[in-house]
Amino acid sequence: MVQRLRVRYAKRGRLRFTSHRDISRAVERAVRRADVPVAFSAGFSPHPKISYVGAAAPTGVASEAEYLEIGVTRECDPDRLRADLDSSLPPGLDVLDVVAATAGSLADRLECSAWEIRLPGADPALAGKAVESFNAAERIEVERLTKKGMRRFDAREAVLDLHAIEGGETTAGQASGQSCVILRMVVRHATPAVRPDDVLTGLRLVADFAPPSPPEVTRLAQGPLDVRIGGPADPFGLDRDATRGGETGPVGEHVDGDL
Amino acid sequence: MSVESLFPRLEALLPKVSKPIQYVGGELNSTVKDWDEATVRWALMYPDAYEVGLPNQGVQILYEILNELPETLAERTYAVWPDMEALMRAEGVPQFTVDAHRPVRAFDVLGLSFSTELGYTNMLTALDLAGIPLEAAERGDDDPIVLAGGHAAFNPEPIADFLDAAVLGDGEQIAIAITEVIREWKAEGSPGGRDELLMRLAESGGVYVPRFYDVDYHADGRIQRVAPNRSGVPWRVHKHTVMDLDEWPYPKKPLVPLAETVHERFSVEIFRGCTRGCRFCQAGMITRPVRERSITTIGDMVEAGVKASGFNEVGLLSLSSADHSEIGDIAKGLADRYEGTNTSLSLPSTRVDAFNIDLANEFSRNGRRSGLTFAPEGGSERMRKVINKMVTEEDLIRTVTTAYTQGWRQVKLYFMCGLPTEEDADVLGIADLAKKVIQAGREATGSRDIRCTVSIGGFVPKPHTPFQWAAQADHETVDRRLKALKDALRGDKEYGRAIGLRYHDGKPSIVEGLLSRGDRRVGRVIRAVWEDGGRFDGWSEHFSYQRWMDAAAKAGVDVDWYTTREREENEVLPWDHLDAGLDREWLWQDWQDAVNDVEVEDCRWTPCYDCGVCPTMGTEIQIGPTGRKLLPLTVV
Numbered sequence: 001m002v003q004r005l006r007v008r009y010a011k012r013g014r015l016r017f018t019s020h021r022d023i024s025r026a027v028e029r030a031v032r033r034a035d036v037p038v039a040f041s042a043g044f045s046p047h048p049k050i051s052y053v054g055a056a057a058p059t060g061v062a063s064e065a066e067y068l069e070i071g072v073t074r075e076c077d078p079d080r081l082r083a084d085l086d087s088s089l090p091p092g093l094d095v096l097d098v099v100a101a102t103a104g105s106l107a108d109r110l111e112c113s114a115w116e117i118r119l120p121g122a123d124p125a126l127a128g129k130a131v132e133s134f135n136a137a138e139r140i141e142v143e144r145l146t147k148k149g150m151r152r153f154d155a156r157e158a159v160l161d162l163h164a165i166e167g168g169e170t171t172a173g174q175a176s177g178q179s180c181v182i183l184r185m186v187v188r189h190a191t192p193a194v195r196p197d198d199v200l201t202g203l204r205l206v207a208d209f210a211p212p213s214p215p216e217v218t219r220l221a222q223g224p225l226d227v228r229i230g231g232p233a234d235p236f237g238l239d240r241d242a243t244r245g246g247e248t249g250p251v252g253e254h255v256d257g258d259l
Numbered sequence: 260m261s262v263e264s265l266f267p268r269l270e271a272l273l274p275k276v277s278k279p280i281q282y283v284g285g286e287l288n289s290t291v292k293d294w295d296e297a298t299v300r301w302a303l304m305y306p307d308a309y310e311v312g313l314p315n316q317g318v319q320i321l322y323e324i325l326n327e328l329p330e331t332l333a334e335r336t337y338a339v340w341p342d343m344e345a346l347m348r349a350e351g352v353p354q355f356t357v358d359a360h361r362p363v364r365a366f367d368v369l370g371l372s373f374s375t376e377l378g379y380t381n382m383l384t385a386l387d388l389a390g391i392p393l394e395a396a397e398r399g400d401d402d403p404i405v406l407a408g409g410h411a412a413f414n415p416e417p418i419a420d421f422l423d424a425a426v427l428g429d430g431e432q433i434a435i436a437i438t439e440v441i442r443e444w445k446a447e448g449s450p451g452g453r454d455e456l457l458m459r460l461a462e463s464g465g466v467y468v469p470r471f472y473d474v475d476y477h478a479d480g481r482i483q484r485v486a487p488n489r490s491g492v493p494w495r496v497h498k499h500t501v502m503d504l505d506e507w508p509y510p511k512k513p514l515v516p517l518a519e520t521v522h523e524r525f526s527v528e529i530f531r532g533c534t535r536g537c538r539f540c541q542a543g544m545i546t547r548p549v550r551e552r553s554i555t556t557i558g559d560m561v562e563a564g565v566k567a568s569g570f571n572e573v574g575l576l577s578l579s580s581a582d583h584s585e586i587g588d589i590a591k592g593l594a595d596r597y598e599g600t601n602t603s604l605s606l607p608s609t610r611v612d613a614f615n616i617d618l619a620n621e622f623s624r625n626g627r628r629s630g631l632t633f634a635p636e637g638g639s640e641r642m643r644k645v646i647n648k649m650v651t652e653e654d655l656i657r658t659v660t661t662a663y664t665q666g667w668r669q670v671k672l673y674f675m676c677g678l679p680t681e682e683d684a685d686v687l688g689i690a691d692l693a694k695k696v697i698q699a700g701r702e703a704t705g706s707r708d709i710r711c712t713v714s715i716g717g718f719v720p721k722p723h724t725p726f727q728w729a730a731q732a733d734h735e736t737v738d739r740r741l742k743a744l745k746d747a748l749r750g751d752k753e754y755g756r757a758i759g760l761r762y763h764d765g766k767p768s769i770v771e772g773l774l775s776r777g778d779r780r781v782g783r784v785i786r787a788v789w790e791d792g793g794r795f796d797g798w799s800e801h802f803s804y805q806r807w808m809d810a811a812a813k814a815g816v817d818v819d820w821y822t823t824r825e826r827e828e829n830e831v832l833p834w835d836h837l838d839a840g841l842d843r844e845w846l847w848q849d850w851q852d853a854v855n856d857v858e859v860e861d862c863r864w865t866p867c868y869d870c871g872v873c874p875t876m877g878t879e880i881q882i883g884p885t886g887r888k889l890l891p892l893t894v895v
């Protein structure tokens with residue numbers, strides 16, 4: 001392996017229903033179709049060196065910011081790889097950004113996520129009140145079935161920001177003219193992970209707020225927590241700094257790992 | 260009239276069902292065409308879950324061929340799981356295609372591919388969800404033509420009431436021909452409605468329209484005759500045979516799903532048909548004669564298919580892949596081409612000979628040496644003569660010993676239980692064979708680290724085979740023999756631990772037998788089972804034997820009469836008016852030969868023995884060798 005490439009990709013639209021396993025099969029095949037010189041592990045049944053970084057957005061949740069790393073046996077131009085891989089993946093699995101990895105772990109930089117939850121048909125006033133109660137609480141215990149069984153944990157502390165904005169757009173599964181509440185939030189990564197559905201459970205617990213139809217959730221970004229913007233910065237910033245060398249530009253804005 | 264996508268309504272259901280990705284489509288190499296630009300529109304259904312149906316070759320081939328035709332559109336639909344079915348009913352979402360999520364009822368044709376009879380109840384679910392009347396007689400001009408194909412369609416009588424039409428044999432050319440008949444009829448303004456369209460299809464001689472035939476019965480229940488009930492309809496409907504497979508190199512662009520499916524590989528059919536003459540094998544009988552794809556076409560298809568799909572496994576399919584006249588060169592050529600590429604090759608073959616091991620060695624060059632499979636099918640020499648599986652005990656022991664000495668540690672052996680004339684001793688013979696296999700393996704390798712797994716399938720007599728007249732063994736007998744076999748293996752201190760045994764109980768075979776050799780009266784049972792909640796009968800967790808027996812009792816259908824009863828030579832069989840090309844007298848003679856332990860050779864290597872197919876169908880054996888070789892792929 002001569003180079004490690006870091007890839008940011010999105011799962012959009014109907015492809016949000018892919019599971020993590022589905023995506024990993026699709027990526028492996030796309031890598032093969034695109035003739036990416038991917039490195040393979042040694043051993044009896046060699047695996048392509050593709051690793052997924054951070055906690056994957058759950059099945060049914062869209063994302064603009066999923067991350068993986070590919071080891072290659074030949075130096076690759078990141079922009080070219082981005083275009084090749086993107087055209088080999090089905091539309092809806094879209095490659096947004098590729099950088100050559102520099103020192104440091106990408107996983108360590110994924111400190112928090114920004115999420116958007118659209119709630120078609122929800123009452124804006126009720127939603128606003130529920131958000132207020134949520135923010136006012138110190139601890140909100142929720143329960144969720146995880147791989148390790150039923151777990152009880154606090155869904156409040158990891159939520160750095162939660163606010164509602166009123167949408168007006170009609171989305172899928174929604175009668176026209178219906179209101180749509182949009183929640184935005186920033187959640188710090190923790191174990192167990194606090195996911196958007198945990199926050200929705202929290203809203204139900206503190207204010208009896210339950211959306212009338214399935215929520216549409218999107219992860220907007222992941223990265224190191226930038227205190228100035230109160231959310232995730234670009235996790236590729238450091239890699240870009242290193243490869244750009246002395247070039248000047250609007251980089252280095254982030255505060256990395258300071259919290 | 261344009262048709263709206265059901266996706267927005269479906270999308271709201273997806274978060275609530277298991278494995279939602281199976282319903283969203285968007286597979287690589289799938290096609291969505293403009294609805295209004297097409298004049299003939301096909302919905303193709305494989306009536307099982309998406310994970311089983313998507314890889315189906317028949318559907319993929321027709322999908323590609325039809326979509327290549329101008330002004331023609333084909334989309335796919337699969338059986339939805341019960342959780343989705345319940346939500347669709349609650350929300351009023353009809354059966355949809357996965358390509359553009361269009362309602363199935365809006366298409367001109369709903370083409371169903373039945374590899375097995377166990378998909379019949381799933382067909383009824385799909386029709387019902389689509390809003391298409393279950394009974395063909397109740398359908399109107401706005402309903403699609405419901406058309407069945409696939410191996411089970413060689414006796415479509417049990418589902419005759421639910422079908423508008425059926426086709427027998429290879430689908431490529433007849434699907435195009437049907438498309439043209441529909442196009443013409445629509446261009447003329449659909450004169451005479453549905454009835455005339457079906458008449459035009461029936462008149463062509465290549466499409467069976469059940470409603471144009473009446474079945475009369477004797478007082479004792481046997482069929483008296485099946486006859487056309489209007490003029491212009493042929494007395495017999497013939498199967499279709501594609502000659503020159505090199506002209507039909509499909510699939511060119513294999514569908515690559517996002518969801519996990521049962522076969523994650525690119526499959527190339529290296530030939531069709533088989534004339535080994537195994538008497539239990541319906542596939543071998545109804546797909547005659549043998550037609551090979553040439554080594555160079557196979558090489559080209561593999562290269563293009565791997566490139567278009569990104570699959571890392573290639574399967575070379577056929578009924579007995581080691582029999583291709585140039586399989587040695589194909590194996591070596593492909594193994595050379597893909598050496599060191601992480602693309603693996605597989606060749607499903609169960610032939611009991613050393614050559615088969617050579618092939619397996621070639622194909623496992625890239626790594627995995629998982630296991631070898633051999634299919635003696637019968638446990639005793641006599642049994643193997645009855646089924647015309649020409650393998651001696653020495654053949655088997657010699658072959659398996661070779662495999663063990665060449666480093667294979669695990670061998671699978673396939674057998675059947677419930678074969679005609681079978682006695683307890685024949686099944687117990689399987690245990691003796693397995694023990695001898697292990698003994699020989701231990702002696703040859705000096706190691707105790709070798710295993711064999713014995714897999715047993717229940718035999719079901721099938722239409723258009725010499726065993727179509729045979730009595731099916733009742734499930735009590737099958738279960739008793741299997742238990743005796745299990746005891747014989749488990750109780751053996753010396754070899755028992757080295758031998759694994761896999762089998763199913765005998766009950767599902769009885770239902771399969773009822774559906775395989777049933778007539779139109781069995782349709783009532785299928786409907787009653789479906790109404791009682793029967794779905795996914797090919798899945799043991801969904802299948803209920805009791806449900807089938809209760810439904811049969813209620814419908815007044817005697818299951819034994821259809822399954823465990825031996826038929827006389829002159830009894831009219833429900834499928835006699837459907838012509839697979841096999842001469843009925845030859846089939847009967849072969850049945851008599853079976854009972855008398857007389858074997859028959861393969862007509863590829865010995866003179867034609869007049870099974871009837873070639874002269875009736877105007878076909879001929881098409882095999883190599885071509886003498887050509889596969890050249891290394893040019894590296895870009």
Ligand code: SF4
Pocket residue numbers: 534547548549862863867868869870871872873874880
């Ligand atoms: S007609 Fe003769 S050559 Fe043709 S499949 Fe039958 S036995 Fe073989």
